[in-house]
Amino acid sequence: MTTHADRLAALRAQLATVALDGFIVPLTDEHMSEYVGSYAQRLAWLTGFAGSAGCAAVLAEHAAIFTDGRYTIQVREQVDAADWDYVGVPEDSVAGWLAGHAPAGARIGYDPWLHPRGTIEEWRTALARKDVTLVAVAANPVDAIWHDRPVPSPAPLIVQPEALAGVASATKRAAVADWLGEERADAFVVAALDSIAWLFNVRGSDVEHTPVALSYAIVHADGTADLFVAPEKLGGAVREHLGNAVRLHDRTAFADALAQFAGKTVAIDPALTVAAIFDAVEAGGGTTLARRDPTVVPRACKNPVEIAGHRAASLRDSAAVTRFLRWIADAAPRGGQTELSAAAQLLRFREQTGLLRDLSFDTISATGPNGALPHYRVTEESNRAIERGQLYLIDSGGQYDDGTTDLTRVVPIGAPTPEMRDRYTRVLKGHIALATAVFPHGTTGAQLDALARGALWQAGLDYAHGTGHGVGSFLSVHEGPARIAKPGYPGAGPSEPLRPGMILSNEPGYYKAGAYGIRIENLLLVVPRTIAGGEAEMLAFETLTLAPLDPDLIDTALLSASERHWVDEYHAIVARELAPLLDEADRTWLESRCSPLPA
Known part of the structure; x- marks a missing residue:
């Protein structure tokens, strides 16, 4: 066939x-x-x-x-x-x-x-x-x-040490056991791969760009657990790390194990678990209790060690991207570059850090009309030459032991048109509005989404994707439960309050079909904010990503004084923090791109 x-x-x-x-x-x-x-x-x-x-x-x-x-x-x-x-x-x-x-x-x-x-x-x-x-x-x-269907990956598990995880696996399992006691349940079935990776402080490479291993787990009310994973994935270091409280089984034994809960109550997350698991527990005489995975919120709210790790990963990754931005600005106008060659060059810059584990998703390297496809994936067939008169969009990220990154920048190849500058600046205004938001505890991403769209809406424009997604700690680049998106938008899920320690993307965009695409993406950390004279602690965002915006695309006449100040302050931080990681030529270029905007 x-x-x-x-x-x-x-x-x-x-x-x-x-x-x-x-x-x-x-x-x-x-x-x-x-x-x-x-x-x-x-x-x-x-x-x-x-x-x-x-x-x-x-x-x-x-x-x-x-x-x-x-x-x-x-x-x-x-x-x-x-x-x-x-x-x-x-x-x-x-x-x-x-x-x-x-x-x-x-x-x-x-x-x-x-x-x-x-x-x-x-x-x-x-x-x-x-x-x-x-x-x-x-x-x-x-x-x-499907006669030539690939077999599941045989890649081994690796330990995510406590020095990077911040909390021991035994402590996390004890918290789940306490939760089971409160819910009066005997066990919790964990099927989501990132939940298992976080809970047991292990990582893998069974899914492209996401450091997880194909496995299932059952956590019991006494704090012990059963982990179901192919035996060949378990080296001595992982077995020692898991310890005696984690019983190991072949992944193929999982379905039969679900039939052994007769007379017991098993908690299962209906949003993250397939129907077959519910069916198997109930067929064996067990009672299922639909509850949200208790690891979801603790995993999303990064602890101080994970936050420090992300800062380090983001700084290193932003330096690699900055080197790329200088390269593309020089190489693309001279001709001979394509979407594939550009993506390969960015990968080389990341690999030169010596710490890259993987990309965090397939790089979106898109020029001209391909940029109008928000989730474009370049192939040999779709690969376009990067030419003058186009906007080139690069959306990419890296997986490092200490953090997961994701950022998007747009580069004009030659002089941009007034329309391109108008649209870019409106996207930037929305990006700034979200980055500078201050909001009370209990606020959801759905309530903040309109901030990023306001400048576009005023011009009769919009974009057909969410504004922000959660990001894991050396885990999935798309992590729940929080999102910044219109209510009811596909993938938005139920409204989730933003909490301190959550890391989310800020990525408004604009797409002109058949012509170009624009998106500006940084990662944000939710932090507490005390307002002088205020009556309650508020929340705000701290921008984690540090890479220059393109000043040639900014129409300063559209920016308010406070927005110009934000850009100048952001660029000052970018130049200062990245300088030690760049050579003299890259540093000089960066300083020129980070000069204050004209009033």
Whole structure:
């Protein structure tokens, strides 16, 4: 099977052999991960879609792929309209499309190891009104036709030492045990890979760009735990680190272990755990208790050691990016550079730190019209030459033992147009408005999102993605539970109060289809703020990312005096903090880019 059309035909043939009229193919794995290993990339293999969020539904005569506004253009470029309907969410839904296209009496299959229970129940209820039945499959039919499917990564676990984690794993497990006592539960099932990595102070490399290992865990009310992971991943140092209180099992033994809770209560996070885990516990006579993963908030609220680690990682990473910005400003106008060559050069600068573990996501290296795709991923086929008259956008990050980074900058190749400068400056105004926000405890990201959009809204403009996401500590570059996004925006999740120690991105943007894209992204730390004469402690943001903005793109006439002051102060800090990490030529260039803006 050499084409995606062949694969779609093969899946339909396979469904017929197992008496199914359709099947749902999500982009996730059995851990509900955002980024998944190559073995779980079923959606990309079937459709050709390379985005990081989506789903597909296949019927005998129709098929649809579901994406949100971030991928409106990308999905049309990568997925054949002759075979697939393009369906936007949340305007429409998987259940809504199936209800309108599946015949009465249809049996639609789903893999219970790839969907949360809540989603399945919503779909089941909606489809029942159309006499359409959802059927859990024991074996995924995509896997049956994916003959060269990659095997899961065999990479070993590594220890995240307490000197970087800040808190011992035993202390974290004891806190979970205390929580279980309060909830009157006997055990907590942990399926989210970043939760397991944080809880046990281990890391891995089983998922590209995210330092986690394929595993499951069960934490008991006495503070002991069972960790399910392939034995070949466990070296002597990891076994010693985990200690006797953590019993080790092969990952393949996890499903059977769930049947051993008869008469007991097991806490499970319904947002982070697939339906099959709930089903297995209940089939074994256990009672499931739907509760949020108790590690989520402590993991998001970085401790002082993790904050110090991120500061160090951010400084080192920002210096590498600054070296790149000087290089691209010089090399691109002379010609011969492409999106791929630029991304490779930035990777070399990061590797020269000697401490880079991995990128934190696939670098978005986009010039001209490709920049208008917020989640563009350059390939050999899409690679464009970087030419004069374009805006070049670079969104990238690194994984270091002491922190995870993510930042975006835009570089004009040659002189920018007045429109480009106007749009960039409006994005900058929104970025500053969020960076300088002061707000009370209990404020959510959804309440702050409008600050970043105000200057764009005033010009009748907007952007179709969230403004900010949480960032892990040598973990996932997209970490919950907090987000800065419009209420109801895909991926925004429920409103979550911002708390001290959380690290979030600040990344408003503007995208002109077929022309260019603009995004300015720094990482922010939520910090307490005492206001003189105030009656309550407030919260504010401290900007962690230190890389120059492009002064050639700033229309100072659009900035207020306070906004110009923010830019000048930020650039003064950038120049001062990065100077010791740069050679004389890079330092001289940086100082010129960080000169005060004209009044």
